[in-house]
Amino acid sequence: MLAALRTVLVLSGIQAERLLFDEIAESARARIRRRVLGRLIALGLVETLERRVGGVRAGSGGLIYALSGGGHRLLDLDDPRESPRRRSAYTPGPLFLAHALAISEVYVSLVELGRASDLIRLARFAVEAAARFEPPGSDVVLRPDGLAVLASPDVEDVWWLEIDRGTESQPRLQAMLRRYLAFAESGVPGPGGVVPRVLISVTSEERARAVRGLIRRMPPLASELFVVCQEPEIAAVLAAELLDEVREPP
Structure with missing residues (x-):
């Protein structure tokens, strides 16, 4: 649980249950999850945020968990190099929290x-900071919402993730697309020695059409660099992209 919360900023109770307690019988899963997380909270390693997912009737599955300062310090004993910038949990605004939970869902x-x-x-x-990339010799820092590396026995795909919740204006979206495209055109290798492709997830088909329209008006490389899908499709789209490469003839 602690390592998972260092990887992402927050987890809902239901997300934690799916991630960490999937091998427990479904009838006992919620009870065991509450017990384990309760102990971590009592030890001062995990904190719950003030807001819930799904309102006041959501139960403990709607609680939102974050790593406490004590949890960070404990993990630092194993690898201080992984120490994140934020040292204690806090309750962010609703838009930021919804965005963070969407990344955790991915x-x-x-x-x-x-x-x-x-x-x-x-x-x-x-x-966040662990996903950022500063090209050598450049003063531009690429700040994706996430970095995901999916691997098969023979192929490895590196992706930058942009989780668009519909709050950014089209000019800001266009500027973000141009930064990624400029990097891809530079020929400088990115994380893993490759130029990652960029997956942009959206919350509606209308937003997807708008983003794809921006991409169509860019140079041809953009159509290869960017993939647009709705949030629930992210895992399936990344899997399909990886397996298509696996099936390609040598």
Whole structure:
């Protein structure tokens, strides 16, 4: 649980249950999850945020968990290099929290994808500062919402993730697309020694059409660099992209 909360900023109770307690019988899963998380809270390693997912009647599954300062310090004993910038939990605004939970949902879904397939595994997932990339010799820092590396026995796909919740204006979206395209055109390798492709998830088909329209007005490389899908489709789209490469002839 602590390592998962270091990977992502927050987890809802239901996300934690899916991620960490999937091998427990469904009838006992929620009870065991409450017990384990209760102990971590009592030890001062995990904190619950003030807001819930689904309102006041959502029960403990709607609680939102974050790593406490004590949890960070404990993990630092194993690897201080992984120490994140934020040292204690706090309750962010509703828009930021919804965005953070959407990123966590991608992580949980990709872990579940790996469990269900012998051909796919999540090799790396990072958010915030751990996902940022500064090209050598450049003063431009790429700040994706997440970095995901999916691997098969023979192929590894590196993706930058942009979780668009419909709050950014089209000019800001266009500027973000141009930054990624400029980097891809530079020929400079990115994380893993490759130029990651960029998956942009949206919350509606209308927003998807708007983003695809921006991409169509860019140079041809953009159509290869960017993939647009709705949030519930992210794991399936990344899996399909990976498996298409696996099936390609040598």
